[in-house]
Amino acid sequence: MRARLLAALSGLALAACGRGDAGPPDPAAPPCIGLAGEAMVWVPGGRFTMGENPAYPEEGPPRAATVGGFWMDVHEVTNAQFAAFIAATGYRTVAERQPPTVPGAPLAMLQPGSAVFRAPTPEDPAWWRWAPGAQWRHPAGAGTDIAGQARHPVVQVAYEDAAAYAAWAGKQLPTEEQWEYAARAGAPARPEPVDAAGKPQANTWQGVFPAKDLGSDGFAGRAPVGCFPANAYGLHDMIGNVWEWTATAGARADAAEPVGVIKGGSFLCAANYCARYRPAARQFQERGLGTDHIGFRLVDTRRPPPD
Numbered sequence: 001m002r003a004r005l006l007a008a009l010s011g012l013a014l015a016a017c018g019r020g021d022a023g024p025p026d027p028a029a030p031p032c033i034g035l036a037g038e039a040m041v042w043v044p045g046g047r048f049t050m051g052e053n054p055a056y057p058e059e060g061p062p063r064a065a066t067v068g069g070f071w072m073d074v075h076e077v078t079n080a081q082f083a084a085f086i087a088a089t090g091y092r093t094v095a096e097r098q099p100p101t102v103p104g105a106p107l108a109m110l111q112p113g114s115a116v117f118r119a120p121t122p123e124d125p126a127w128w129r130w131a132p133g134a135q136w137r138h139p140a141g142a143g144t145d146i147a148g149q150a151r152h153p154v155v156q157v158a159y160e161d162a163a164a165y166a167a168w169a170g171k172q173l174p175t176e177e178q179w180e181y182a183a184r185a186g187a188p189a190r191p192e193p194v195d196a197a198g199k200p201q202a203n204t205w206q207g208v209f210p211a212k213d214l215g216s217d218g219f220a221g222r223a224p225v226g227c228f229p230a231n232a233y234g235l236h237d238m239i240g241n242v243w244e245w246t247a248t249a250g251a252r253a254d255a256a257e258p259v260g261v262i263k264g265g266s267f268l269c270a271a272n273y274c275a276r277y278r279p280a281a282r283q284f285q286e287r288g289l290g291t292d293h294i295g296f297r298l299v300d301t302r303r304p305p306p307d
């Protein structure tokens with residue numbers, strides 16, 4: 001278990017892009033949409049070019065892909081939505097469960113918890129730490145909470161947790177193909193998460209990573225869902241805020257357990273470091289480990305298309 005967790009945390013260090021502590025909304029933050037329950041939009045099927053040329057080898061090579069039409073959540077699953085699931089089912093997330101006992105493991109890793117990002121320091125250059133007590137209600141560990149964050153995306157959910165929510169909701173996690181097709185929305189990907197006028201289109205990191213997130217897009221840390229413009233399909237936060245689980249399995253040489261593909265970049269993605277705020281961006285994440293920058297949204301492939 002310890003080796004698995006340490007390997008996972010090591011892998012996360014490769015994946016992160018900045019500081020993860022949430023800050024208060026900036027007064028200049030963009031207006032956010034009203035939330036209308038389980039709002040979904042219809043994404044018409046089609047054929048598209050998936051992947052990009054390899055500044056990031058895992059994204060290529062570009063290849064043709066075809067998806068059928070499907071309904072998709074307009075925003076990431078929120079803390080309020082996840083709380084309703086927990087209240088209805090009594091489900092306990094992976095991060096709340098007791099890890100197996102392994103002789104010699106650091107004391108902290110023998111307690112329920114999860115991975116939390118922090119700014120590296122000269123004394124401790126690690127980007128990720130195992131935070132006892134970290135779970136969806138306490139995203140940065142014991143002593144933190146989600147008070148006032150009902151419409152923030154739920155985080156610290158492992159793949160199993162997201163799949164359990166999907167089963168309860170009667171929907172599905174999107175495949176990677178569905179997710180990328182929806183994120184592209186038929187338009188060429190922009191290299192930076194801004195429109196032609198330079199207006200932010202997603203919650204990402206401004207400033208030099210990892211020294212300081214300036215939050216000039218309105219948010220340092222996670223943002224409530226739907227606070228940035230929707231793409232042409234009406235989907236918000238597809239290239240920022242939090243990474244999102246997909247149903248697609250991945251592969252990573254240093255992973256000691258099954259990994260899944262996550263899509264979408266996060267509030268930690270910075271221009272000077274990872275730039276993964278593009279539809280083609282993908283990472284391979286241990287399915288048994290949540291973090292404070294991974295959430296999810298769902299699709300519904302069974303609901304009939306709109307008239």
Ligand SMILES: [Ca+2]
Pocket residue numbers: 203204205206215216217218219220221267
């Ligand atoms: Ca931001």
